[in-house]
Amino acid sequence: xxxxxxxxxxxxxxxxxxxxxxxxxxxxxxxxxxxxxxxxxxxxxxxxxxxxxxxxxxxxxxxxxxxxxxxxxxxxxxxxxxxxxxxxxxxxxxxxxxxxxxxxxxxxxxxxxxxxxxxxxxxxxxxxxxxxxxxxxxxxxxxxxxxxxxxxxxxxxxxxxxxxxxxxxxxxxxxxxxxxxxxxxxxxxxxxxxxxxxxxxxxxxxxxxxxxxxxxxxxxxxxxxxxxxxxxxxxxxxxxxxxxxxxxxxxxxxxxxxxxxxxxxxxxxxxxxxxxxxxxxxxxxxxxxxxxxxxxxxxxxxxxxxxxxxxxxxxxxxxxxxx
Amino acid sequence: xxxxxxxxxxxxxxxxxxxxxxxxxxxxxxxxxxxxxxxxxxxxxxxxxxxxxxxxxxxxxxxxxxxxxxxxxxxxxxxxxxxxxxxxxxxxxxxxxxxxxxxxxxxxxxxxxxxxxxxxxxxxxxxxxxxxxxxxxxxxxxxxxxxxxxxxxxxxxxxxxxxxxxxxxxxxxxxxxxxxxxxxxxxxxxxxxxxxxxxxxxxxxxxxxxxxxxxxxxxxxxxxxxxxxxxxxxxxxxxxxxxxxxxxxxxxxxxxxxxxxxxxxxxxxxxxxxxxxxxxxxxxxxxxxxxxxxxxxxxxxxxxxxxxxxxxxxxxxxxxxxxxxxxxxxxxxxxxxxxxxxxxxxxxxxxxxxxxxxxxxxxxxxxxxxxxxxxxxxxxxxxxxxxxxxxxxxxxxxxxxxx
Numbered sequence: 001x002x003x004x005x006x007x008x009x010x011x012x013x014x015x016x017x018x019x020x021x022x023x024x025x026x027x028x029x030x031x032x033x034x035x036x037x038x039x040x041x042x043x044x045x046x047x048x049x050x051x052x053x054x055x056x057x058x059x060x061x062x063x064x065x066x067x068x069x070x071x072x073x074x075x076x077x078x079x080x081x082x083x084x085x086x087x088x089x090x091x092x093x094x095x096x097x098x099x100x101x102x103x104x105x106x107x108x109x110x111x112x113x114x115x116x117x118x119x120x121x122x123x124x125x126x127x128x129x130x131x132x133x134x135x136x137x138x139x140x141x142x143x144x145x146x147x148x149x150x151x152x153x154x155x156x157x158x159x160x161x162x163x164x165x166x167x168x169x170x171x172x173x174x175x176x177x178x179x180x181x182x183x184x185x186x187x188x189x190x191x192x193x194x195x196x197x198x199x200x201x202x203x204x205x206x207x208x209x210x211x212x213x214x215x216x217x218x219x220x221x222x223x224x225x226x227x228x229x230x231x232x233x234x235x236x237x238x239x240x241x242x243x244x245x246x247x248x249x250x251x252x253x254x255x256x257x258x259x260x261x262x263x264x265x266x267x268x269x270x271x272x273x274x275x276x277x278x279x280x281x282x283x284x285x286x287x288x289x290x291x292x293x294x295x296x297x298x299x300x301x302x303x304x305x306x307x308x309x310x311x312x313x314x315x316x317x318x319x320x321x322x323x
Numbered sequence: 324x325x326x327x328x329x330x331x332x333x334x335x336x337x338x339x340x341x342x343x344x345x346x347x348x349x350x351x352x353x354x355x356x357x358x359x360x361x362x363x364x365x366x367x368x369x370x371x372x373x374x375x376x377x378x379x380x381x382x383x384x385x386x387x388x389x390x391x392x393x394x395x396x397x398x399x400x401x402x403x404x405x406x407x408x409x410x411x412x413x414x415x416x417x418x419x420x421x422x423x424x425x426x427x428x429x430x431x432x433x434x435x436x437x438x439x440x441x442x443x444x445x446x447x448x449x450x451x452x453x454x455x456x457x458x459x460x461x462x463x464x465x466x467x468x469x470x471x472x473x474x475x476x477x478x479x480x481x482x483x484x485x486x487x488x489x490x491x492x493x494x495x496x497x498x499x500x501x502x503x504x505x506x507x508x509x510x511x512x513x514x515x516x517x518x519x520x521x522x523x524x525x526x527x528x529x530x531x532x533x534x535x536x537x538x539x540x541x542x543x544x545x546x547x548x549x550x551x552x553x554x555x556x557x558x559x560x561x562x563x564x565x566x567x568x569x570x571x572x573x574x575x576x577x578x579x580x581x582x583x584x585x586x587x588x589x590x591x592x593x594x595x596x597x598x599x600x601x602x603x604x605x606x607x608x609x610x611x612x613x614x615x616x617x618x619x620x621x622x623x624x625x626x627x628x629x630x631x632x633x634x635x636x637x638x639x640x641x642x643x644x645x646x647x648x649x650x651x652x653x654x655x656x657x658x659x660x661x662x663x664x665x666x667x668x669x670x671x672x673x674x675x676x677x678x679x680x681x682x683x684x685x686x687x688x689x690x691x692x693x694x695x696x697x698x699x700x701x702x703x704x705x706x707x708x709x710x711x712x713x714x715x716x717x718x719x720x721x722x723x724x725x726x
Contacts, residue, residue: 011442013449014507017491021498025374027382033395033501 077105079137089145090176091125096141099123108133124172124199146170148177149210150230152188154200167214169206171199184225186213190233190242205235208255212241215259220267240286248279254286265291330356332388332396332502333695334381335510336493337404338366338536338559339652341381343388344684344692345396348700355696357392358684359384368536368555369405371492382500398505399497400699402513402691403450404537406555407486413441414455414479426459426468430476438480448490451483451509453548465546483509483551506699510691511539511551514650517694518674519543528645529638529667530674531630532691533653535559540630542637550637554629558653561622568618569610575599580656583612584619587658587665623659627666638667646670652688 023031083096100116113131120129120143127144134140148164152171155161164174165188174182188209194201209230216224231242239255253262262285269283269291280296328347335342345357361384365376389396415437419430439452457464459473468476494504515530524543532539538554561584566576583597596609631638646669649659654673663671676685676693684693 011440011449012447012487014485014490014494017448017487017494019494019498019503021495025378025495026499026501027378029382029386030498030500030502037501 076136077107078102078111078139080139082134082138082140084140084142086144088147089143090178091143091145092176095175096120108135108137108139111139123175124170125175146172148172148174148182148185149213150188151182151185152193154193163200165203165206167206167210169202169204171203186227186243187229188232189229190231191235203232205232205255208235208239209241212253212255212259216263219260220263223263223266223270238286249281249283252282252284252286257286257288269293328394330392330394330397331505331696331700332385332399333402333692333699334385334399334497335402335692335695336366336369336371336377336381336496337363337534337652337691338368338557339363339534340688341384342689342692343384344689344696345388345392345394346696346700347392347394353696353700355681355684355693356394357388358689358692359387359391361387366536368557369403369534369553370407370489371496374492374496377492378496378499381496385500385502396502399502400506400508400695400703401493401497401504402510402695403485403490403493403507404510404534404539404553405485405489406537406553407489408450408483408509408553409485410481410483410551411441412455412479412481412550414438414477415440416475416477419474419476424472424474426471426473426476428469431457431468434476434478435480438478439482441482443484446487447484448487449482449484450490450507451481451512451551453481453483453512453551455479455481455547455549456545463545481548481550506703508695508699508702509539509541509551510534510537510695511541511553512548513694513698514539514674514691515541515543515548515648515694516698517676517690518648518650519645521546523645523648526644527642529634529643529647529669531627531647531649531651531654531663533557533626533649533651533656533659534691535652538626538630538651538653540634542634542643544642550634552630552633554626554633556622556626556629558651558656560626561619561653561656564618564622565615568614571599579610579615580619583610583615584656585616585658586620586623586656586662588613588616588620589658590616619656620658620662623656623662624666627663631666640667640669643667643669646672648672648674650674650687650690654687 023034026034081093081096081100083091083093085091099119099122101119102111102116111133113133117129117131120126120131120141125146127146129144130142132140132142146166146168149167150165152163152165153160154163161173163171164177164182164185165171171193188203191203193203209232212230213224216227226245226247227243228246229244231244234240234242235255241253241255243251243253245251251266253259265285266283277298279298282292282294282296284292284294328349331346331348333342333344333346339362341361341363343359344355347354347356361380363377364380365371365373365378371377385396415434417430417434417437419426421427421430434457435454438454443449455478457468458477459468459471460475461477462473464471490507494507497504511530511532514532519528519530525546527542527544530541530543534557536555536557536559538557540552540554541548542550558580562573562576562580565571565580565584566573569576569579571579579597579599590613593611593613595612597612597615598607598609600607647660647663647667649663649671650673653659660671660673674687674690676690680693
């Protein structure tokens, strides 16, 4: 059995004698020392608080107005730009330099980060931008980019331009995009673009379109590959999206129903329905389990006027409603 | 350790005087930067009998020392003496736990804990636990017993304890100046550390510190303190004896003692007389030299014999090869070394401070305060950082001091 140790700590030592004494029994010298000690402690606490306050004020002042930074801090010129983009980002340092258009030999503290950030955000491909000074000579830029989900062709002053559309409806020209990847994106049609500044207002209802495209890419890639254009003409009124396929079929999706179910139905029909080459078909998935399929024979299909959704949409800015 | 200087005051509140020495300690070096000495009041035989008077004189000494140093004292090492101090020896043994019989840290901690665990009477407080060397299976181990092979580990502690109120009185005198007592050190250990070398302590040496009101002694064996004690008789008793025998006032008797007192009778001529003042002023008288020597020698011999008696079996000439070292203000009495040699039967000499001590601090009256500073720093460091002790700078100081 283990032997219990006596509690040697229980033995009183001279260190257990309480040392502080009442000021009454202190000599004048002792009281004076005590007063000095108290005053010193208060002064020290005040100094610490003052330094903390000064630091807080300085940081606040500098962050509000970099012009207050001492000259020493301004003397080192900017030597390097660092760019970090979110996954899938395509913007590069060259684009960054071009967009920021920094004056030569600019120092870090001379830069107005708000102005630079506004320049970056002026490109609709940029969702958000964070600029950080890394002393002494590095400006770090962190970007979040938009990814295109569809294309759109715009004609302005008789000149056609292909633009990209992001999932949030923002229309942007697209910088450093891979042409091969862009070629796989479907065209958008049946919508009106409203100019805003140098660009356009975001396309309303684009979230549903992006969801349909994402679901199709995920669940029915072979079908998605055949899609050439999407018409949003009836999206606002009937919650319907018309998809034109490469083989002349028109598929109508309902934005009010689950796209996965509709894609599964379409996939089923694609394997069951056999059409004659050259015939047109219209598959309406908006009615639930009942799917009307209308097939136009090859002869009539050739005679029928081509649907505007079968080709890239063309828009004339003159016909757009005025802002 | 920080190299920022730390100013320590070594304070000895004696019966005749209060001594303060201020040291500047940087963690590597200790420099003595000032000293102050003020006649003591309100202290009898190491105990405070008049708090206000004791406080005033102590604070005056502290103020003077601070003024001369130009620095504020941060903490105080206080010398402790007085008849209330007692000591006892307690030892303990444990069986080594490990199957390979290697002594481990746990064994050492347990045996030390057990040896220190003796309960004290009510109202007593420990001043020092002085460890004697370890023994492994009866074999003396001067250093650490860790990793030695053995079955049984033994250790003993010489515990010095004192009356709590008296200890508190002295501590409160210092605290009354708004200073904290960092270490309380037995006067005999402080002065003993100053006037003996490591070799002497290893061979065995008895240090006797004759103060005005008390005589402190410390017997060293095997390199560490073995037994300590305090006899509440000192130089003031010689003065008092002379005053009674020759019908003098205390200042007159003190004057005679300092000029003509001896620890051994040397005068052979019974008719030889000495003047009290020697300035032929009114009231100046003559006293027999032989009578003065007889009175002082008798009391000195008595004090030494009391010390020997208190040491008992702990002291034998064989275990005290380095002899007796005498220190303290009353040790300046001529013939004291011869008297000590006669009483103890071993060589005796007056203790001297190491050569590196400034000449104005070499007087035996400063040995306790000086020792207090050095002993205090070493042991304060050990107590604060036992784990780092081996490689700490305190260890460096300790080694330097041991040399």
